[in-house]
Amino acid sequence: xxxxxxMREKRAALWEQTKTFLDEHTQExxxxxEDAKAYEQMENEVLALGKDIERMEHQAIxxxxxxxxxSVAIINLPGASFGKDKQGRTSDAYCAAMLKALRTNFxxxxxxxxEGTDASGGYLVPEEYDKRLIDVLSEENVLRSLATTITTxxxxxxxxxxxxxxxxxxxxxxxxxxGDATFDQIVLDAHKLHVAVKVTEELxxxxxxxxxSYLIEQFGKALGNAEEDAFLNGDGVHKPKGLLATGQxxxxxxxxxxxxxxxxxxxxxxxRPYRKNAAxxxxxxxxxxxxxxxxxxxxxLWQPSYQMGEPDRLLGYPVHTSAYMPTAAAGKIxxxxxxxxxxxxxxxxxxxxxxxxxxxAGNGMVAYLMKERVDGKLVLAEAVQLxxxxx
Numbered sequence: 001x002x003x004x005x006x007m008r009e010k011r012a013a014l015w016e017q018t019k020t021f022l023d024e025h026t027q028e029x030x031x032x033x034e035d036a037k038a039y040e041q042m043e044n045e046v047l048a049l050g051k052d053i054e055r056m057e058h059q060a061i062x063x064x065x066x067x068x069x070x071s072v073a074i075i076n077l078p079g080a081s082f083g084k085d086k087q088g089r090t091s092d093a094y095c096a097a098m099l100k101a102l103r104t105n106f107x108x109x110x111x112x113x114x115e116g117t118d119a120s121g122g123y124l125v126p127e128e129y130d131k132r133l134i135d136v137l138s139e140e141n142v143l144r145s146l147a148t149t150i151t152t153x154x155x156x157x158x159x160x161x162x163x164x165x166x167x168x169x170x171x172x173x174x175x176x177x178x179g180d181a182t183f184d185q186i187v188l189d190a191h192k193l194h195v196a197v198k199v200t201e202e203l204x205x206x207x208x209x210x211x212x213s214y215l216i217e218q219f220g221k222a223l224g225n226a227e228e229d230a231f232l233n234g235d236g237v238h239k240p241k242g243l244l245a246t247g248q249x250x251x252x253x254x255x256x257x258x259x260x261x262x263x264x265x266x267x268x269x270x271x272r273p274y275r276k277n278a279a280x281x282x283x284x285x286x287x288x289x290x291x292x293x294x295x296x297x298x299x300x301l302w303q304p305s306y307q308m309g310e311p312d313r314l315l316g317y318p319v320h321t322s323a324y325m326p327t328a329a330a331g332k333i334x335x336x337x338x339x340x341x342x343x344x345x346x347x348x349x350x351x352x353x354x355x356x357x358x359x360x361a362g363n364g365m366v367a368y369l370m371k372e373r374v375d376g377k378l379v380l381a382e383a384v385q386l387x388x389x390x391x
Contacts, residue, residue: 003056004053004056004057004060004308005306005308007049007052007053007056008053008304008305008306008307008308009306010049011046011049011050011053011304012304012306014042014045014046014049015046015304017042018039018042018043018046019300021035021038021039021042022039022292025038025039043288043291046304047284047288050304050312057308057309058139060308130350130351132216133216133219133220133223133351135220136216136217136219136220136221136224137220137223137224137227138224139220139224140220140221140223140224140225140228141224141225141227141228141231142228142281142320142321142322143227143228143231143232143243143281143322143340143343143345144224144227144228144231144345146279146281146320146340146341146343147231147340147341147343147344147345147376148341148342148343148344148345149344149345149346149347150188150344150345150346150347151346151347151349152188152190152346152347152348152349153348153349154348155187155188155189155190186344186377186379188344188346188375188376188377189346189375190346190348190373190374190375191230191238191239191240191373191374191375192371192372192373193223193226193227193230193371193372193373193374194369194370194371194372195218195219195222195223195226195369195370196356196367196368196369196370197215197218197219197222197367197368197370198360198365198366198367199214199215199365199366199367199368200364200365200366201364201365201366202364215353215368215370219370223370223372225324227240227374227376228322228324229324230242230376231243231343231345231376232244232281232322232324232325233245233324233326234376240345240374240375240376240377241376241377241378242376243281243336243340243343243378243384244326244333244336244386246377246378246381246384247336247338247378247381247383247384247385247386248381248382248384248385248386249333249385249386249387249388250266250269250270250385250386250387251265251266251269251385251386251387251388252387252388252389252390253334253387253388253389253390254390255389255390256328256329256330256334256389257289257328258286258289258290258293258328258334258335258387259293260293260294260295260301262387263290263293263301263314263315263387264295264315266335266337266385266387267315267317267337269385270337270338270383270384270385271382274338274339274342274382274383275317275339276339277339277341278317278337278338278339279311279317279318279319279320279337279338279340280314280317280318280319280320280335280336280337281320281321281322281325281335281336281337281340282319282320282321282322282325282334282335282336283321283322283323283325283326283327283328283335284321284323285327285328286325286327286328286334286335287302287319287321289328290302290314301314301315302314302319317337328389329389330389330390331388331389331390332388332389333386333387333388333389334387334388334389335386335387336384336385336386336387337384337385337386337387338383338384338385339383339384340383340384342378342379342380342383342384343376343377343378343379343384344376344377344378344379345374345375345376346374346375346376347372347373347374348372348373348374348375349373351370351371351372352370352371353368353369353370354368354369354371355367355368355369356368356369
């Protein structure tokens with residue numbers, strides 16, 4: 001932890017040096033070619049330190065999980081939980097049977113797995129594994145950590161107020177006037193997403209290899225990346241409706257170079273109630289150019305975080321980056337600002353795992369297919385404001 005803090009302080013100090021260098025070498029609003037190259041090198045060092053800090057923080061979280069005790073102290077009456085084993089997909093027997101089936105290429109399938117038989121011939125993922133998979137999705141998918149996630153068993157309807165009644169002044173004794181409140185509905189459906197992973201037979205039968213952890217990590221990364229792309233850019237056709245397709249475009253810039261005043265305008269184009277929990281969502285390349293912007297007092301708009309788990313800030317608001325946000329180019333959305341809790345993600349049921357029999361048998365490999373059904377929609381368009389580059 002001390003090492004991470006030291007690296008954060010080093011990054012902050014390097015950023016101050018970078019800002020000082022930019023101030024001292026900027027002449028008539030521009031840098032010489034040599035100074036621009038030096039600045040880019042210093043900025044890349046700041047970015048590299050940020051990536052190192054993220055990796056170390058993630059490692060610290062994993063170390064903390066691995067350091068947890070394998071048993072817990074008895075805090076209730078002895079024997080109170082005797083005979084109350086977990087049932088269904090939460091049971092140890094189900095988890096062990098699933099792992100055994102994976103290792104034996106589904107040649108040894110125990111009866112206990114019938115409790116989680118999927119309609120398409122696979123098996124539902126054990127609940128402990130499914131929770132770990134959600135954890136991986138949250139780490140790989142920035143929007144899942146910001147949005148509202150709902151687990152549904154069928155089509156889920158969300159009621160929203162389309163128009164609200166207005167108050168009016170009336171004279172004493174005058175008749176009342178009535179305004180009608182109307183409501184609309186947004187439906188969270190389910191779109192199928194799948195990923196297949198090939199595993200060599202040598203790894204499959206190696207007892208020292210933690211197959212389930214490998215599969216969860218690989219499935220989580222693949223599903224998380226596909227989800228994040230759809231949650232941001234999806235058109236709603238056989239996939240979720242993306243945030244950028246639904247949010248309100250409140251500002252259109254004349255050039256790809258975003259100005260400080262335009263960011264301030266974007267912030268205050270979002271209604272005050274949404275600003276309380278608002279954050280920026282941006283591409284790394286666009287953020288690199290925004291780092292150089294200053295306010296009217298000469299202070300840089302971007303400020304690095306000193307605390308573990310806390311994001312960097314822009315104009316005092318958290319900044320989250322995604323590789324699936326468009327870069328600043330003509331006709332593209334450059335960044336988003338809003339309260340992403342109004343983006344609702346609907347997970348339909350649970351995930352299932354299926355073996356692809358004999359598909360890669362000639363190559364000495366075994367394939368597994370993970371499937372999920374998910375949808376996503378922004379339920380209030382005004383909760384997210386977008387900045388677009390003029391086409």
